[in-house]
Amino acid sequence: MASHDFPIALPQGSALSNAIISLEQELLESSQRHSQAQLERRLHPRFAEVGASGRTYDREAIIAQLAQEPARDAGSLTVESPVAIQLADQLVLLRWRLLSGSPSERSSLWIHEQGRWQLLFHQGTAAARPLSPAGPKEAEPADAEFSVRWLRLSDADAVFEAFSSNPDMKRQGDADSPQKAESYVRALLEAGDRQQALAIAYRDRLVGLVCGTVDPENQNAWVWYWMNQNYRGRSLATRAVATLADYLFDELGLYRLELGLRANNPGSKHVAESNGFLHEGVERGKFLVAGERIDVHTYARLRTDRGSAVTPLPWGTQR
Template sequence: MTDAPSTLQVVPDLPRLRVIEERDAPAVLDAFDDDAMRRQGTIRTLEEAQNWVSFMGGRGERLALALDLGGSMIGAVVVSSIDQENETGWFWYWMHREHRGRGWMSRAAVTLADYALTDMFLHRLELGHRANNPASGGVARAAGFVMEGVEREKFLVDGVRVDVHTYSRLVTDPWPETQRLPLDL
Protein backbone atom coordinates (compact mmCIF):
# COMPACT_ATOMS: atom_id res chain seq x y z
CA MET A 1 0.00 0.00 0.00
CA THR A 2 1.29 3.47 -0.83
CA ASP A 3 0.74 6.59 1.21
CA ALA A 4 -2.54 8.43 0.81
CA PRO A 5 -2.46 12.06 -0.28
CA SER A 6 -1.69 14.28 2.70
CA THR A 7 -3.73 17.47 2.44
CA LEU A 8 -6.50 18.80 0.28
CA GLN A 9 -7.49 22.40 -0.19
CA VAL A 10 -11.19 23.22 -0.19
CA VAL A 11 -12.15 24.67 -3.57
CA PRO A 12 -15.46 26.61 -3.51
CA ASP A 13 -17.02 24.79 -6.50
CA LEU A 14 -15.79 21.36 -5.42
CA PRO A 15 -17.89 19.10 -3.18
CA ARG A 16 -16.74 17.93 0.23
CA LEU A 17 -17.75 14.98 2.38
CA ARG A 18 -19.44 15.46 5.73
CA VAL A 19 -21.67 13.49 8.06
CA ILE A 20 -25.32 13.32 6.97
CA GLU A 21 -27.45 15.76 9.00
CA GLU A 22 -31.16 16.30 9.69
CA ARG A 23 -31.20 19.27 7.30
CA ASP A 24 -30.45 16.86 4.43
CA ALA A 25 -33.92 15.28 4.46
CA PRO A 26 -35.40 17.52 1.71
CA ALA A 27 -32.41 16.80 -0.55
CA VAL A 28 -32.80 13.06 0.07
CA LEU A 29 -36.50 13.26 -0.82
CA ASP A 30 -35.67 15.11 -4.05
CA ALA A 31 -32.93 12.63 -4.97
CA PHE A 32 -35.24 9.65 -4.55
CA ASP A 33 -37.80 11.23 -6.89
CA ASP A 34 -35.97 9.56 -9.78
CA ASP A 35 -36.60 6.24 -11.51
CA ALA A 36 -32.90 5.36 -11.29
CA MET A 37 -33.05 5.66 -7.49
CA ARG A 38 -36.08 3.46 -6.91
CA ARG A 39 -33.89 0.37 -6.37
CA GLN A 40 -32.08 2.21 -3.56
CA GLY A 41 -35.29 2.44 -1.56
CA THR A 42 -38.69 4.03 -1.51
CA ILE A 43 -38.68 7.49 -0.02
CA ARG A 44 -41.84 9.31 -1.05
CA THR A 45 -42.49 11.70 1.82
CA LEU A 46 -40.47 14.15 3.87
CA GLU A 47 -41.11 11.99 6.93
CA GLU A 48 -39.60 8.96 5.16
CA ALA A 49 -36.60 11.08 4.17
CA GLN A 50 -36.21 12.25 7.77
CA ASN A 51 -36.34 8.62 8.95
CA TRP A 52 -33.68 7.65 6.38
CA VAL A 53 -31.43 10.51 7.53
CA SER A 54 -31.93 9.55 11.17
CA PHE A 55 -31.11 5.91 10.45
CA MET A 56 -28.00 6.83 8.44
CA GLY A 57 -26.79 9.04 11.27
CA GLY A 58 -26.31 6.09 13.60
CA ARG A 59 -22.63 5.36 14.18
CA GLY A 60 -21.04 1.98 14.75
CA GLU A 61 -22.85 -0.13 12.19
CA ARG A 62 -22.26 2.37 9.42
CA LEU A 63 -20.56 5.60 8.41
CA ALA A 64 -22.82 7.58 6.08
CA LEU A 65 -21.46 10.72 4.47
CA ALA A 66 -23.16 13.42 2.45
CA LEU A 67 -21.53 14.69 -0.69
CA ASP A 68 -22.01 18.41 -0.04
CA LEU A 69 -21.86 21.14 -2.67
CA GLY A 70 -22.34 24.67 -1.43
CA GLY A 71 -24.17 23.51 1.69
CA SER A 72 -26.55 21.13 -0.10
CA MET A 73 -26.43 17.34 -0.12
CA ILE A 74 -26.04 16.04 -3.69
CA GLY A 75 -25.17 12.41 -2.94
CA ALA A 76 -24.28 9.86 -0.31
CA VAL A 77 -21.43 7.42 0.16
CA VAL A 78 -21.75 4.82 2.90
CA VAL A 79 -19.92 1.98 4.61
CA SER A 80 -22.58 -0.16 6.29
CA SER A 81 -22.97 -3.66 7.71
CA ILE A 82 -19.62 -3.19 9.42
CA ASP A 83 -18.36 -6.47 10.85
CA GLN A 84 -15.59 -5.61 13.33
CA GLU A 85 -14.72 -9.26 13.94
CA ASN A 86 -13.93 -9.88 10.27
CA GLU A 87 -12.93 -6.27 9.56
CA THR A 88 -15.33 -5.93 6.61
CA GLY A 89 -17.97 -3.48 5.45
CA TRP A 90 -20.53 -3.09 2.67
CA PHE A 91 -19.86 -0.04 0.49
CA TRP A 92 -22.52 1.84 -1.46
CA TYR A 93 -23.30 5.23 -2.93
CA TRP A 94 -25.78 7.32 -4.87
CA MET A 95 -25.74 10.68 -6.62
CA HIS A 96 -28.55 13.13 -7.34
CA ARG A 97 -29.51 12.98 -11.03
CA GLU A 98 -28.46 16.61 -11.68
CA HIS A 99 -24.89 15.99 -10.51
CA ARG A 100 -24.02 12.69 -12.20
CA GLY A 101 -21.27 12.40 -14.78
CA ARG A 102 -18.82 14.88 -13.23
CA GLY A 103 -16.52 12.38 -11.51
CA TRP A 104 -17.48 13.59 -8.07
CA MET A 105 -18.81 10.25 -6.86
CA SER A 106 -15.57 8.53 -7.86
CA ARG A 107 -13.68 11.07 -5.76
CA ALA A 108 -16.12 10.67 -2.86
CA ALA A 109 -15.91 6.88 -3.02
CA VAL A 110 -12.13 6.75 -3.00
CA THR A 111 -12.02 9.22 -0.10
CA LEU A 112 -14.36 7.16 2.08
CA ALA A 113 -12.80 3.84 1.05
CA ASP A 114 -9.35 5.13 2.04
CA TYR A 115 -10.72 6.31 5.38
CA ALA A 116 -12.52 3.02 6.06
CA LEU A 117 -9.41 0.97 5.32
CA THR A 118 -7.12 3.12 7.46
CA ASP A 119 -8.89 5.07 10.20
CA MET A 120 -11.73 2.54 10.65
CA PHE A 121 -9.27 -0.38 10.54
CA LEU A 122 -11.27 -2.42 8.05
CA HIS A 123 -9.48 -4.97 5.91
CA ARG A 124 -12.07 -5.53 3.17
CA LEU A 125 -14.83 -3.44 1.59
CA GLU A 126 -17.43 -5.07 -0.65
CA LEU A 127 -19.96 -3.69 -3.10
CA GLY A 128 -22.27 -4.81 -5.85
CA HIS A 129 -24.00 -3.00 -8.69
CA ARG A 130 -26.52 -3.97 -11.33
CA ALA A 131 -24.89 -4.88 -14.63
CA ASN A 132 -27.21 -2.41 -16.37
CA ASN A 133 -25.61 0.44 -14.38
CA PRO A 134 -22.09 0.64 -15.83
CA ALA A 135 -21.50 4.09 -14.32
CA SER A 136 -21.58 2.50 -10.87
CA GLY A 137 -18.89 0.06 -11.97
CA GLY A 138 -16.81 3.00 -13.15
CA VAL A 139 -17.08 4.58 -9.71
CA ALA A 140 -16.06 1.30 -8.06
CA ARG A 141 -12.99 0.87 -10.25
CA ALA A 142 -11.95 4.51 -9.83
CA ALA A 143 -12.15 4.00 -6.06
CA GLY A 144 -9.78 1.03 -6.27
CA PHE A 145 -12.31 -1.80 -6.12
CA VAL A 146 -11.54 -4.98 -8.07
CA MET A 147 -14.30 -6.95 -9.77
CA GLU A 148 -14.64 -10.41 -8.25
CA GLY A 149 -17.56 -11.91 -10.08
CA VAL A 150 -21.11 -11.88 -11.32
CA GLU A 151 -24.24 -12.88 -9.43
CA ARG A 152 -26.30 -14.06 -12.36
CA GLU A 153 -29.91 -12.90 -12.63
CA LYS A 154 -29.92 -11.74 -9.00
CA PHE A 155 -32.58 -9.03 -9.34
CA LEU A 156 -35.90 -8.82 -11.11
CA VAL A 157 -36.23 -5.25 -12.40
CA ASP A 158 -39.41 -4.36 -14.28
CA GLY A 159 -39.89 -8.00 -15.26
CA VAL A 160 -36.30 -8.45 -16.48
CA ARG A 161 -33.61 -10.49 -14.69
CA VAL A 162 -30.46 -8.43 -14.07
CA ASP A 163 -26.98 -9.64 -13.11
CA VAL A 164 -25.02 -8.00 -10.29
CA HIS A 165 -21.28 -7.33 -10.56
CA THR A 166 -19.45 -7.81 -7.27
CA TYR A 167 -16.31 -5.94 -6.23
CA SER A 168 -14.01 -5.64 -3.25
CA ARG A 169 -11.15 -3.47 -2.11
CA LEU A 170 -8.59 -4.74 0.38
CA VAL A 171 -6.36 -2.67 2.61
CA THR A 172 -3.42 -4.34 0.80
CA ASP A 173 -4.60 -3.29 -2.68
CA PRO A 174 -2.76 -0.46 -4.45
CA TRP A 175 -4.10 3.00 -3.70
CA PRO A 176 -5.90 4.39 -6.75
CA GLU A 177 -4.75 7.62 -8.35
CA THR A 178 -8.25 9.13 -8.25
CA GLN A 179 -8.22 12.54 -6.57
CA ARG A 180 -9.74 12.71 -3.12
CA LEU A 181 -12.28 15.16 -1.73
CA PRO A 182 -12.06 17.11 1.52
CA LEU A 183 -13.44 15.04 4.40
CA ASP A 184 -15.06 16.80 7.38
CA LEU A 185 -15.87 14.41 10.23
Protein backbone atom coordinates in the same frame (compact mmCIF):
# COMPACT_ATOMS: atom_id res chain seq x y z
CA MET B 1 -54.91 9.30 -1.36
CA ALA B 2 -54.83 10.66 2.20
CA SER B 3 -53.54 14.19 2.67
CA HIS B 4 -50.74 13.04 4.95
CA ASP B 5 -49.25 11.08 2.03
CA PHE B 6 -48.30 14.33 0.28
CA PRO B 7 -46.00 15.50 -1.14
CA ILE B 8 -45.07 12.50 -3.24
CA ALA B 9 -42.97 12.17 -6.38
CA LEU B 10 -45.03 11.08 -9.38
CA PRO B 11 -43.45 8.20 -11.34
CA GLN B 12 -42.25 9.12 -14.81
CA GLY B 13 -44.76 7.84 -17.34
CA SER B 14 -47.72 8.05 -14.95
CA ALA B 15 -50.92 9.55 -16.36
CA LEU B 16 -50.84 12.63 -14.13
CA SER B 17 -47.13 13.28 -14.67
CA ASN B 18 -47.55 12.99 -18.45
CA ALA B 19 -50.57 15.30 -18.40
CA ILE B 20 -48.76 18.05 -16.49
CA ILE B 21 -45.63 17.79 -18.63
CA SER B 22 -47.75 17.98 -21.80
CA LEU B 23 -49.52 21.11 -20.54
CA GLU B 24 -46.17 22.72 -19.74
CA GLN B 25 -44.85 21.83 -23.19
CA GLU B 26 -47.94 23.34 -24.82
CA LEU B 27 -47.19 26.66 -23.15
CA LEU B 28 -43.79 26.68 -24.86
CA GLU B 29 -45.34 26.48 -28.33
CA SER B 30 -45.72 29.76 -30.24
CA SER B 31 -49.31 28.90 -31.20
CA GLN B 32 -50.20 28.83 -27.48
CA ARG B 33 -47.97 31.67 -26.29
CA HIS B 34 -49.39 34.12 -28.87
CA SER B 35 -53.03 33.17 -28.30
CA GLN B 36 -54.73 35.32 -25.67
CA ALA B 37 -57.69 32.92 -25.56
CA GLN B 38 -55.45 29.90 -24.92
CA LEU B 39 -53.40 31.71 -22.29
CA GLU B 40 -56.52 32.88 -20.47
CA ARG B 41 -57.68 29.25 -20.42
CA ARG B 42 -54.37 27.83 -19.19
CA LEU B 43 -53.28 30.55 -16.75
CA HIS B 44 -55.12 30.73 -13.44
CA PRO B 45 -56.84 34.09 -12.68
CA ARG B 46 -54.39 34.54 -9.77
CA PHE B 47 -51.37 33.48 -11.84
CA ALA B 48 -48.00 35.03 -10.92
CA GLU B 49 -44.51 34.61 -12.37
CA VAL B 50 -41.01 35.47 -11.24
CA GLY B 51 -38.81 35.54 -14.31
CA ALA B 52 -35.15 34.57 -14.60
CA SER B 53 -34.35 38.31 -14.67
CA GLY B 54 -36.07 38.78 -11.31
CA ARG B 55 -39.05 40.66 -12.77
CA THR B 56 -42.52 39.72 -11.56
CA TYR B 57 -45.65 39.39 -13.70
CA ASP B 58 -49.34 38.86 -13.09
CA ARG B 59 -51.68 37.16 -15.57
CA GLU B 60 -52.41 40.23 -17.66
CA ALA B 61 -48.77 41.35 -17.75
CA ILE B 62 -47.44 37.98 -18.93
CA ILE B 63 -50.10 37.70 -21.64
CA ALA B 64 -49.11 41.15 -22.93
CA GLN B 65 -45.41 40.23 -22.71
CA LEU B 66 -45.84 37.00 -24.67
CA ALA B 67 -47.83 38.78 -27.39
CA GLN B 68 -44.63 40.72 -28.22
CA GLU B 69 -42.42 37.62 -28.28
CA PRO B 70 -40.96 36.66 -31.69
CA ALA B 71 -42.41 33.53 -33.27
CA ARG B 72 -40.28 30.38 -32.96
CA ASP B 73 -40.11 27.15 -34.90
CA ALA B 74 -42.23 24.35 -33.50
CA GLY B 75 -40.29 22.34 -30.93
CA SER B 76 -37.55 24.93 -30.46
CA LEU B 77 -38.36 25.08 -26.74
CA THR B 78 -38.77 21.85 -24.82
CA VAL B 79 -39.36 20.74 -21.24
CA GLU B 80 -36.14 18.97 -20.18
CA SER B 81 -35.50 16.69 -17.16
CA PRO B 82 -39.02 17.09 -15.69
CA VAL B 83 -39.77 15.98 -12.12
CA ALA B 84 -43.41 16.10 -11.01
CA ILE B 85 -44.30 16.22 -7.31
CA GLN B 86 -47.91 16.04 -6.18
CA LEU B 87 -48.41 18.42 -3.25
CA ALA B 88 -52.15 17.84 -2.71
CA ASP B 89 -55.12 16.21 -4.42
CA GLN B 90 -55.41 19.08 -6.90
CA LEU B 91 -51.92 20.57 -6.80
CA VAL B 92 -48.76 19.48 -8.68
CA LEU B 93 -45.29 21.03 -8.70
CA LEU B 94 -43.26 20.50 -11.88
CA ARG B 95 -39.50 21.13 -11.78
CA TRP B 96 -37.80 21.20 -15.17
CA ARG B 97 -35.06 22.75 -17.29
CA LEU B 98 -35.12 25.05 -20.30
CA LEU B 99 -31.94 24.61 -22.32
CA SER B 100 -32.62 26.89 -25.31
CA GLY B 101 -31.39 30.47 -25.28
CA SER B 102 -30.24 31.33 -21.75
CA PRO B 103 -30.38 27.99 -19.85
CA SER B 104 -32.53 28.11 -16.74
CA GLU B 105 -34.07 26.01 -14.00
CA ARG B 106 -37.88 26.21 -13.92
CA SER B 107 -40.61 25.53 -11.35
CA SER B 108 -44.32 25.48 -12.23
CA LEU B 109 -47.27 25.05 -9.87
CA TRP B 110 -50.37 23.54 -11.49
CA ILE B 111 -53.80 23.57 -9.81
CA HIS B 112 -56.95 21.71 -10.88
CA GLU B 113 -60.03 23.93 -10.76
CA GLN B 114 -63.22 24.21 -12.80
CA GLY B 115 -62.57 20.86 -14.40
CA ARG B 116 -59.11 21.58 -15.81
CA TRP B 117 -55.47 22.09 -14.85
CA GLN B 118 -54.27 25.70 -14.76
CA LEU B 119 -50.86 27.23 -14.14
CA LEU B 120 -50.95 29.08 -10.83
CA PHE B 121 -47.28 30.08 -10.45
CA HIS B 122 -44.10 29.91 -12.48
CA GLN B 123 -40.50 30.82 -11.69
CA GLY B 124 -37.34 30.74 -13.76
CA THR B 125 -33.80 30.93 -12.36
CA ALA B 126 -30.75 31.38 -14.55
CA ALA B 127 -28.56 28.26 -14.52
CA ALA B 128 -25.25 28.58 -12.71
CA ARG B 129 -23.46 26.76 -15.55
CA PRO B 130 -24.44 25.66 -19.08
CA LEU B 131 -26.87 22.79 -19.05
CA SER B 132 -26.87 19.83 -21.40
CA PRO B 133 -29.82 17.54 -22.23
CA ALA B 134 -30.37 14.61 -19.92
CA GLY B 135 -28.50 11.49 -20.92
CA PRO B 136 -24.95 10.13 -20.96
CA LYS B 137 -22.29 12.80 -20.68
CA GLU B 138 -18.61 12.91 -19.97
CA ALA B 139 -17.61 13.33 -16.36
CA GLU B 140 -16.53 16.80 -15.35
CA PRO B 141 -14.09 17.50 -12.52
CA ALA B 142 -15.88 18.73 -9.41
CA ASP B 143 -14.90 22.23 -8.34
CA ALA B 144 -13.81 23.44 -4.91
CA GLU B 145 -17.41 23.96 -3.77
CA PHE B 146 -17.97 20.19 -3.50
CA SER B 147 -16.91 18.28 -0.39
CA VAL B 148 -17.94 15.44 1.90
CA ARG B 149 -19.15 15.70 5.48
CA TRP B 150 -21.03 13.55 7.94
CA LEU B 151 -24.73 13.02 7.25
CA ARG B 152 -27.08 15.18 9.36
CA LEU B 153 -30.79 14.87 10.17
CA SER B 154 -31.29 18.28 8.55
CA ASP B 155 -30.32 16.64 5.22
CA ALA B 156 -33.76 14.98 5.00
CA ASP B 157 -35.19 17.61 2.62
CA ALA B 158 -32.22 17.23 0.26
CA VAL B 159 -32.56 13.43 0.43
CA PHE B 160 -36.23 13.72 -0.60
CA GLU B 161 -35.18 16.02 -3.46
CA ALA B 162 -32.59 13.47 -4.61
CA PHE B 163 -35.09 10.59 -4.48
CA SER B 164 -37.49 12.72 -6.55
CA SER B 165 -34.88 13.46 -9.21
CA ASN B 166 -35.07 10.12 -11.06
CA PRO B 167 -37.31 7.02 -10.84
CA ASP B 168 -34.22 4.80 -10.57
CA MET B 169 -33.70 6.14 -7.04
CA LYS B 170 -36.46 3.78 -5.84
CA ARG B 171 -33.84 1.03 -5.84
CA GLN B 172 -31.82 2.98 -3.26
CA GLY B 173 -34.46 2.91 -0.53
CA ASP B 174 -37.82 4.28 0.56
CA ALA B 175 -37.61 8.09 0.71
CA ASP B 176 -40.22 9.35 -1.77
CA SER B 177 -41.87 11.71 0.71
CA PRO B 178 -40.44 14.17 3.25
CA GLN B 179 -41.55 11.95 6.12
CA LYS B 180 -39.97 8.84 4.62
CA ALA B 181 -36.80 10.78 3.80
CA GLU B 182 -36.50 11.84 7.44
CA SER B 183 -36.97 8.24 8.57
CA TYR B 184 -34.35 7.13 6.05
CA VAL B 185 -31.78 9.60 7.41
CA ARG B 186 -32.68 8.92 11.02
CA ALA B 187 -32.18 5.16 10.55
CA LEU B 188 -28.66 5.74 9.21
CA LEU B 189 -27.77 8.07 12.06
CA GLU B 190 -29.21 5.83 14.77
CA ALA B 191 -27.14 2.89 13.47
CA GLY B 192 -24.10 4.56 15.01
CA ASP B 193 -20.70 3.26 13.96
CA ARG B 194 -22.24 0.52 11.85
CA GLN B 195 -23.20 3.06 9.15
CA GLN B 196 -20.41 5.42 8.10
CA ALA B 197 -22.58 7.78 6.04
CA LEU B 198 -21.01 10.75 4.27
CA ALA B 199 -23.00 13.44 2.50
CA ILE B 200 -21.61 14.56 -0.85
CA ALA B 201 -22.29 18.28 -0.54
CA TYR B 202 -22.40 21.27 -2.84
CA ARG B 203 -21.98 24.42 -0.77
CA ASP B 204 -22.84 22.24 2.24
CA ARG B 205 -26.15 21.00 0.73
CA LEU B 206 -26.42 17.24 0.22
CA VAL B 207 -26.47 16.15 -3.43
CA GLY B 208 -25.42 12.54 -2.93
CA LEU B 209 -24.50 9.95 -0.34
CA VAL B 210 -21.67 7.45 0.08
CA CYS B 211 -21.75 4.99 2.95
CA GLY B 212 -19.86 2.05 4.39
CA THR B 213 -21.94 -0.52 6.28
CA VAL B 214 -19.39 -1.91 8.72
CA ASP B 215 -18.95 -5.51 9.85
CA PRO B 216 -16.60 -4.86 12.82
CA GLU B 217 -16.04 -8.53 13.71
CA ASN B 218 -14.52 -9.25 10.31
CA GLN B 219 -13.10 -5.74 9.73
CA ASN B 220 -15.09 -5.44 6.50
CA ALA B 221 -17.53 -2.89 5.06
CA TRP B 222 -20.12 -2.92 2.28
CA VAL B 223 -19.79 0.29 0.25
CA TRP B 224 -22.80 1.89 -1.46
CA TYR B 225 -23.59 5.28 -2.96
CA TRP B 226 -26.12 7.32 -4.89
CA MET B 227 -26.35 10.77 -6.50
CA ASN B 228 -29.09 13.28 -7.18
CA GLN B 229 -29.78 13.02 -10.93
CA ASN B 230 -28.87 16.69 -11.41
CA TYR B 231 -25.30 16.10 -10.16
CA ARG B 232 -24.44 12.86 -11.93
CA GLY B 233 -21.67 12.66 -14.50
CA ARG B 234 -19.21 14.89 -12.64
CA SER B 235 -17.10 12.17 -10.97
CA LEU B 236 -18.45 13.18 -7.56
CA ALA B 237 -19.40 9.65 -6.47
CA THR B 238 -16.03 8.35 -7.71
CA ARG B 239 -14.14 10.92 -5.66
CA ALA B 240 -16.39 10.51 -2.61
CA VAL B 241 -15.81 6.73 -2.60
CA ALA B 242 -12.07 7.48 -2.61
CA THR B 243 -12.54 9.67 0.47
CA LEU B 244 -14.61 7.03 2.22
CA ALA B 245 -12.18 4.23 1.36
CA ASP B 246 -9.27 6.19 2.80
CA TYR B 247 -11.25 6.79 5.99
CA LEU B 248 -12.36 3.15 6.36
CA PHE B 249 -8.83 1.82 5.81
CA ASP B 250 -6.76 4.46 7.59
CA GLU B 251 -9.04 5.64 10.41
CA LEU B 252 -11.14 2.54 11.19
CA GLY B 253 -8.47 0.00 10.29
CA LEU B 254 -10.75 -2.14 8.10
CA TYR B 255 -9.24 -4.81 5.88
CA ARG B 256 -11.80 -5.47 3.12
CA LEU B 257 -14.32 -3.25 1.29
CA GLU B 258 -17.03 -4.80 -0.86
CA LEU B 259 -19.66 -3.51 -3.27
CA GLY B 260 -22.08 -4.83 -5.87
CA LEU B 261 -23.49 -3.28 -9.04
CA ARG B 262 -25.97 -4.20 -11.73
CA ALA B 263 -24.49 -5.44 -15.00
CA ASN B 264 -26.35 -2.67 -16.86
CA ASN B 265 -24.89 0.14 -14.73
CA PRO B 266 -21.66 1.32 -16.40
CA GLY B 267 -21.49 4.44 -14.23
CA SER B 268 -21.28 2.42 -11.04
CA LYS B 269 -18.74 0.11 -12.67
CA HIS B 270 -16.57 3.16 -13.37
CA VAL B 271 -16.82 4.25 -9.73
CA ALA B 272 -15.71 0.81 -8.49
CA GLU B 273 -12.88 0.17 -10.92
CA SER B 274 -11.49 3.71 -10.73
CA ASN B 275 -11.16 3.21 -6.96
CA GLY B 276 -9.15 0.00 -7.25
CA PHE B 277 -12.00 -2.44 -6.56
CA LEU B 278 -11.36 -5.77 -8.30
CA HIS B 279 -14.05 -7.87 -9.96
CA GLU B 280 -14.61 -11.07 -7.98
CA GLY B 281 -17.72 -12.68 -9.42
CA VAL B 282 -21.23 -12.54 -10.86
CA GLU B 283 -24.52 -13.17 -9.08
CA ARG B 284 -26.58 -14.34 -12.03
CA GLY B 285 -30.13 -13.03 -12.43
CA LYS B 286 -30.14 -11.57 -8.91
CA PHE B 287 -32.43 -8.58 -9.53
CA LEU B 288 -35.76 -8.39 -11.33
CA VAL B 289 -36.00 -4.96 -13.00
CA ALA B 290 -39.00 -4.13 -15.22
CA GLY B 291 -39.59 -7.83 -15.82
CA GLU B 292 -35.97 -8.56 -16.77
CA ARG B 293 -33.49 -10.57 -14.72
CA ILE B 294 -30.27 -8.60 -14.19
CA ASP B 295 -26.89 -10.00 -13.16
CA VAL B 296 -25.02 -8.33 -10.29
CA HIS B 297 -21.23 -8.00 -10.39
CA THR B 298 -19.38 -8.18 -7.08
CA TYR B 299 -16.22 -6.18 -6.41
CA ALA B 300 -13.83 -5.90 -3.47
CA ARG B 301 -10.71 -4.03 -2.43
CA LEU B 302 -8.29 -5.13 0.29
CA ARG B 303 -6.16 -2.81 2.35
CA THR B 304 -3.13 -4.57 0.83
CA ASP B 305 -4.33 -3.99 -2.76
CA ARG B 306 -2.83 -1.33 -4.94
CA GLY B 307 -4.54 2.02 -4.37
CA SER B 308 -6.23 4.21 -6.97
CA ALA B 309 -5.22 7.42 -8.69
CA VAL B 310 -8.55 9.09 -7.89
CA THR B 311 -8.30 12.46 -6.13
CA PRO B 312 -10.58 12.20 -3.05
CA LEU B 313 -13.20 14.84 -2.41
CA PRO B 314 -12.04 17.08 0.46
CA TRP B 315 -13.66 16.98 3.85
CA GLY B 316 -15.89 19.95 4.58
CA THR B 317 -15.79 21.96 7.75
CA GLN B 318 -18.39 19.71 9.38
CA ARG B 319 -16.16 16.63 9.73
